[in-house]
Amino acid sequence: MSAKHHQDHAHEPSHGQQHRHHHDQDQAHGAADACCAAPVYAGPQTELQVQAGQELTRLRIEQMDCPVEEQLIRKKLEGKKHIAALQFNLMQRQLAVVHSEGYQETLLADLQSIGMQPVVLHVGAMPTELPSESPKKELFMISASVVLALTAELGVWLVWPGWLVIGLAVLAILLTGGTVYKKGLIALRHRNLNINALMSIAVTGAVLLGEWPEAAMVMSLFALAEYIEARSLDRARRAVDGLLALSPEEIEVLAADGSWQKQAAQSVVSGSLIKVAPGARIGLDGVVEQGVSAVNQASITGESLPVEKTVGDPLYAGTVNGMGELLYRSQGRYDDSLLARIALSVQQAQQSKAPVQRFVDQFSRVYTPIVTLLALALALFGPLVFGGTWLDWVYKALVLLVIACPCALVISTPVAVVSALATAARAGLLVKGGLHLERVRHLDYLAVDKTGTITAGMPRLQAQYVLEGQESESLLGIAYALASRSDHPASVALAQSLPTPSTALAVSGFNALAGSGVMATLQQSEWRLGKL
Structure with missing residues (x-):
């Protein structure tokens, strides 16, 4: 008897194109303490063009967590004669700058002057966890600020003592307003009317008018919105980092003395001979030199069933080896793997702005100054034209400033695009930028090369046939006994679908045939389940 199953044909990713990285020269640390932290792993990066007399500095800026900070940095650096190019990666909170040689210390000082604390990144260094404020504490x-602001509002309705209402409001503002005021003052000092500057003006104006509960509520709700936005970007970043986490941190490499030693995957050079045990993840891209196995490549190709691998076949980092041991020769370093390039593609995708995002950026540059001027005109000329007290019109101007602020447009669009790209990557879909993401709504038909790219990778038994002259119950019992001892997806499907025999069959000499199925001795005969 031979039971047959079919595997979809796997389409291998192409290695035809070389992916190049520009490895930065180690940059000197700036004088400021914030720039003297330990080197941080920069990861796979987009290549920037560096001309003669220029150098590339990559920075991690913890405070750069939304487009508001990006615009502030652009206004500070763009147009300077020593700055050739800027590249922002909000998802990773990284900034790449091409500048004149010897300009790095001045660059760091410029960023510190606008409240940023840059940390120089070094390509190839081991990952170092950067310190950041605890999300739970924040x-x-x-939450405490919002509760206090609501309590202050409630106190006004219940006619509580004025000192109690003011005290609750002040405490709410102090809990969340420090960072906003600091950013707002920096923005005003650099003539940048961003959301932090507008919120600082609105809250200060409300306090001067004696509207303490309103000031507390505006500040606390704005802080809550900023927190939600930052967490959205963090989730997107973790989704991209999760792609690289598919590859193991350590792999077994043949050392010069002929022994097998475990080494960090990032330190292994191209051309090394690597051993991967059955069931282990493959650490680097390479070509099989010895062994036969079936490899689960779902994380790379979307192929739902394991793909047979033998001498000369390619292997990809992040995929899972089957039941056979493999020896393979690495091709390229850790940053050159197909998995790293996929992660890089997602980062490049979020750097390219969608059409609606470009429109919003241009719109906000014109809209924000107009709203500010209208609010100022309302405060100055409202009493003269329409009558009423100055305080009433100043209050109305502050309301206009808060309500008409374009923060929802400026912030929500890039966050939505980045979150969508990262969510798609986590689901195995690679979208190359916001432009292509927007165009999805125009699709009428979707064509795929094979069903393996859209299936769950869990085959099911649809039908069974027994040749004439064979006893159905006996054959199905033997098939169940063989399938139940294998972890291949097709065998698992058979074991789950076939009826369980009332009496367990004695199995001996069970053996997995890489790429062909399994075989064993049952009822004094040799049986095979798999390909003919």
Whole structure:
């Protein structure tokens, strides 16, 4: 008896194009303490063109967590004669700058002058966790601020003592307003009317008018919105980082003395001989030199069933080896793997702005100054034209400033695009930028090369046939006994669908045939389940 199953044909990714990286020269640390932290792993990066007399500096800026900070940095650096190019990666909070040689210390000082704390990144260094404020602590402070602001509002309705209402409001503002005021003052000092500057003006104006609960509510709700936006970008970043986490941190490499030693995957050079055990993840791209196995490539190709691998076949980092041991020769370093290039593509995709995002950026540059001028005109000329007290019109101007602020447009669009790209990557879909993401709505038909790219990777038994002259119950019992001892997806499907025999059959000499199925001795006969 031989039971047959069919595997979809796997389309191998092409290695025809070389992916190049520009490895930065180690940059000197700036004088400021914030720039003297330990080197941080920069990861796979987009290549920027560096001309003669220029150098490339990559920075991690913890404070750069939304487009508002990006615009502030652009206004500070763009147009300077020593700055040739800027490249922002909000998802990773990284900034790449091409500048004149010897300009790095001045660059760091410029960023510090606008409230940023840059950390120089070094390509090839081991990952180092950057210190950041605890999200739980931040959420607790924001939640407490919102509760205090609501309590202050309630106090006004219940006619509580004025000192109690003011005290609650002040405490709410102090819990969340420090960072906003600091950013707002920096923005005003550099003549940048961003959302932090507008919120600082609105809250200060409300306080001067004696509207303490309103000031507290505006500040606390704005802080909550900023927290939600930052967490959205963090989730998107973790989704991209999760792609690289598919490859193991350590792999077994043949050393010069002929022994097998475990080494960090990032330190292994191209051309090394690597051993991967059955069931282990493959650490680097390479070509099989010895062994036969079936490899699960779903994380790379979307292929739902394992793909047979033998001498000369390619292997990809992040995929999972089957039941056979493999020896393979690495091709390229850690940053050159197909998995790293996929992660890089997602980062490049979020750097390219969608048409609606470009429109919003241009719109906000004109809209924000107009709203500010209208609010100022309303405060100055409202009493003269329409009558009423100055305080009433100043209050109305502040309301206009808060309501008409374009923060929802400026912030929500890039966050939505980045989150969508990262969510798609986590689901195995690679979208190359916001432009292509927007064009999805125009699709009428979707064509795929094979069903393996859109299936769940869990085959099911649809039908069974027994040749004439064979006893159905006996054959199906033997098939169940063989399938239940294999972890191949097709065998698992058979074991789940076939009826369980009332009496367990004695199995001996069970053996997995790489790429062909399994075989064993049952009822004094040799049986095979798999390909003919």
